[in-house]
Amino acid sequence: xxxxxxxxxxxxxxxxxxxxxxxxxxxxxxxxxxxxxxxxxxxxxxxxxxxxxxxxxxxxxxxxxxxxxxxxxxxxxxxxxxxxxxxxxxxxxxxxxxxxxxxxxxxxxxxxxxxxxxxxxxxxxxxxxxxxxxxxxxxxxxxxxxxxxxxxxxxxxxxxxxxxxxxxxxxxxxxxxxxxxxxxxxxxxxxxxxxxxxxxxxxxxxxxxxxxxxxxxxxxxxxxxxxxxxxxxxxxxxxxxxxxxxxxxxxxxxxxxxxxxxxxxxxxxxxxxxxxxxxxxxxxxxxxxxxxxxxxxxxxxxxxxxxxxxxxxxxxxxxxxxxxxxxxxxxxxxxxxxxxxxxxxxxxxxxxxxxxxxxxxxxxxxxxxxxxxxxxxxxxxxxxxxxxxxxxxxxxxxxxxx
Amino acid sequence: xxxxxxxxxxxxxxxxxxxxxxxxxxxxxxxxxxxxxxxxxxxxxxxxxxxxxxxxxxxxxxxxxxxxxxxxxxxxxxxxxxxxx
Numbered sequence: 001x002x003x004x005x006x007x008x009x010x011x012x013x014x015x016x017x018x019x020x021x022x023x024x025x026x027x028x029x030x031x032x033x034x035x036x037x038x039x040x041x042x043x044x045x046x047x048x049x050x051x052x053x054x055x056x057x058x059x060x061x062x063x064x065x066x067x068x069x070x071x072x073x074x075x076x077x078x079x080x081x082x083x084x085x086x087x088x089x090x091x092x093x094x095x096x097x098x099x100x101x102x103x104x105x106x107x108x109x110x111x112x113x114x115x116x117x118x119x120x121x122x123x124x125x126x127x128x129x130x131x132x133x134x135x136x137x138x139x140x141x142x143x144x145x146x147x148x149x150x151x152x153x154x155x156x157x158x159x160x161x162x163x164x165x166x167x168x169x170x171x172x173x174x175x176x177x178x179x180x181x182x183x184x185x186x187x188x189x190x191x192x193x194x195x196x197x198x199x200x201x202x203x204x205x206x207x208x209x210x211x212x213x214x215x216x217x218x219x220x221x222x223x224x225x226x227x228x229x230x231x232x233x234x235x236x237x238x239x240x241x242x243x244x245x246x247x248x249x250x251x252x253x254x255x256x257x258x259x260x261x262x263x264x265x266x267x268x269x270x271x272x273x274x275x276x277x278x279x280x281x282x283x284x285x286x287x288x289x290x291x292x293x294x295x296x297x298x299x300x301x302x303x304x305x306x307x308x309x310x311x312x313x314x315x316x317x318x319x320x321x322x323x324x325x326x327x328x329x330x331x332x333x334x335x336x337x338x339x340x341x342x343x344x345x346x347x348x349x350x351x352x353x354x355x356x357x358x359x360x361x362x363x364x365x366x367x368x369x370x371x372x373x374x375x376x377x378x379x380x381x382x383x384x385x386x387x388x389x390x391x392x393x394x395x396x397x398x399x400x401x402x
Numbered sequence: 403x404x405x406x407x408x409x410x411x412x413x414x415x416x417x418x419x420x421x422x423x424x425x426x427x428x429x430x431x432x433x434x435x436x437x438x439x440x441x442x443x444x445x446x447x448x449x450x451x452x453x454x455x456x457x458x459x460x461x462x463x464x465x466x467x468x469x470x471x472x473x474x475x476x477x478x479x480x481x482x483x484x485x486x487x
Contacts, residue, residue, distance in 0.1 A: 063418070067442065127448055130441040 003236035004176045005402060006247040006345065007089070007183075010082025012075050013227030013329045013339050014050035018082055022339070023346050025328065026354040027375045032329050033212060033223050040195045046207045049193045050225030050330025068131055069144065070109035071191040075228035075335075076141035077148060080185060084149055087232035088244060089183060091150045098181050100153035101145045102172045103230075104164025104188030106334030107197060108157075109136030114194040141189055145230075153181050162294070164188050165229065165337035166387035166395035170253040172233045173397070182238050187338035189228030198224065204263070206298050212331070213358035214295035214324035215302050215366040222296040225330025229338025248348045249400045251382070252281025258392025265301055265388050270294075270308035273394035277384060278312070281398040286316050288398075289380025290347045292340045293370075294388045295324020295356065296331055303365040305386065310368070321378065323356040323371040337387040341397070344383045348401040351379045405483060408450055409476050416443045426473040433472075440469065453482045 011018065014032030015025035025032065035041075036049045057066060057074060069077070080101075091099055107113075112135040119125045134140060139157040146155045154175060158168040165188030172186035192198070201207050201224060208221035239246055254276025258269030278285060294305055302324075310317045325343045332339055343354040352375050359372035385397045403411070407421070414421040417433040424433065430440055437459065444455050455478075456466045468474040 064439075068438075127445070130445050131438070 002177050002179055004173050004233055004250045005236050005239050006231050006250065007234045007239050007244045008083035008085070008087030008232035009247060009342060009345065010079035010086070011227065011229045011339055011342060012052055012055070012078045013229070013332065014052055014225050015329050017055070017078070019342060022342055026325060026343055026346065027352055029355045029357045029374055030328060031357055032225070036193060036198070038194055044195065044198050044202065046198055046202050046209060048209070048223055049198070050223060051193055052227050068134060070112045070135045070140060072105055072107070072109060072111070072189045073141040073144055075191060075226070076103065076189040076230060077144060079187065079189070079228040079230035080145045080149070083230045083232050084185065087234065088242070089232060089234070095182060096150045096152050098153045099151050099183045100155040100175070100181060101142050101151050101185040102154070102156055102158065102168045103142045103145070103186065104158045104160070104166070104168035104334045104338065105138055105141060105190055106159055106161050106164050107190060107192045108138035109140060110192045110197045111194050112136040114196040117196065145185055149185065151185060159334065160393045160395070161389035161391055162331065162333055162336060163387035163389035163393050163395045164334035166385065166397055167255060167393070169231070169233070169337065169341070169397060170255060170395050173250045173253055176233050176235050183232055183234040185230060186233055187228065187230035188335040190333045190335040191226045192333055193224060193226045208297060211358045212297040212327045213360060214293065214297045214327050214356050215306070215363060215370040216359045217361035217363035219297045219299065219302065222298055222326070223330045225326070225332045225336070227329070227332055227339060228335050229341060231338070231341065246402045248345050249402045250397060251400045252277050252283065252398040254280055254396055256394045258394070260392055263390050265304040266392060267304050267307045267311065269392055269394050270305060270386070270388050271311045273396040274308060274312045274384065274386065277396040277398045283382055283398060285313050287382045288313070288316070288320055288384060289378065290344070290353055290383040291320060291322040292343050292383065292385045293322050293324040294386045295326055297324070297326060301388065303363070305388065306366040306368050317368060321353050321369050321371050321376070323354055325354050327357040337385060337395070341385055344385050344399050347380050347383050348399060351377055353378050353380070405480050406476050409447060409479055410472065412443055412446045412450060413472060416446070424472055426471070428472050430469065447479060451479065451483055453479070453486055455482065
């Protein structure tokens with residue numbers, strides 16, 4: 001089995017248009033959630049979100065590309081360009097033939113769907129642009145990344161709702177670890193902040209109208225975000241041989257399925273994924289210093305997640321730190337695990353633990369160290385990133401300092 | 403603007419050329435318009451003239467619409483617009 005390291009990272013999200021700005025915002029505990037600026041927002045009950053602001057596509061994409069790229073694809077390409085540039089890798093010959101791209105998304109081209117449904121249903125038009133299908137398909141972003149960087153190996157898109165990115169990165173990790181690919185571009189993206197996207201979430205009545213306050217007793221729901229996180233996972237010896245800068249090592253993962261309910265989370269399912277990732281990585285529970293929580297800010301998730309962590313770690317649960325950065329960038333649904341992996345890398349590399357902001361009031365059902373409101377300096381060796389999706393599909397990644 | 407000039411303007415925009423560079427005997431291939439560019443051009447033409455162009459991307463040669471050159475496209479559009487009137 002090969003060792004797998006991260007040699008490139010990129011992002012665009014409500015906190016910043018690149019990794020440096022995003023990590024700075026996380027260190028400062030800045031909130032990227034604000035009033036939504038979208039069409040027909042006055043008809044929405046939920047009017048806040050972690051929206052990407054000031055995103056100019058001029059100069060990033062040519063006219064033909066703009067005609068073909070939904071916003072989720074644009075986000076993906078922006079993040080992928082940063083990640084591949086940082087890695088310093090170029091893909092040609094055998095390297096290109098074996099390297100691929102696995103990305104997560106839940107909704108795919110939701111903006112394209114929304115605009116064109118509006119056009120045919122609301123405006124009564126009978127003709128749509130010929131690129132509707134290639135724009136909205138869930139694999140569009142992965143395909144455009146493959147084309148831009150000449151990635152000709154295993155490439156596909158994973159859709160497991162809120163765990164999509166973690167499942168995608170787990171797949172990429174597995175491919176590099178088993179020697180199938182020397183490098184994989186992986187992560188995920190989402191762009192659901194359109195009228196139909198927010199309206200659909202409203203229906204579930206789990207959305208907050210004012211803020212995302214994970215683990216706080218007065219939490220009142222989740223807040224949607226948008227954006228992308230993309231990484232280059234590379235075989236360790238390959239990275240070392242070319243003198244690449246290593247951001248962190250991916251040491252294990254596990255996936256589990258609750259097999260119980262389409263929306264309610266299960267403590268057992270979450271605990272099996274957390275314990276499974278530790279076992280896969282061969283890590284002692286006591287070595288884990290930080291967990292980037294799924295931490296959605298809903299009543300159900302946060303108490304179930306804390307109970308699962310307490311079950312897996314026993315007394316050590318009181319020693320480790322667990323925070324939810326969704327309080328700052330919102331819930332990026334299929335892209336969320338990818339953006340949250342940045343907080344894991346910051347913890348390992350910079351010794352800075354991103355806070356859970358908006359934390360007002362202790363909840364006895366979430367009695368862990370949630371790093372409330374302010375970032376903390378702490379040296380950690382091993383971190384976990386949790387993702388527990390609707391449908392009961394869980395994926396947890398374990399990372400280590402190199 | 404005549405039908406001819408309007409069609410040429412649409413094709414020129416798709417090919418990122420000046421309308422003066424689009425000659426009547428040019429083929430779409432000459433102008434660098436690929437299969438996606440072709441369906442996008444036909445969409446733009448349909449929108450501009452509010453007509454339905456009987457073009458089948460699965461097998462363009464079987465379509466009841468000749469796309470072999472700029473002049474054949476213009477002739478086809480003129481016929482469709484006349485039929486609609």
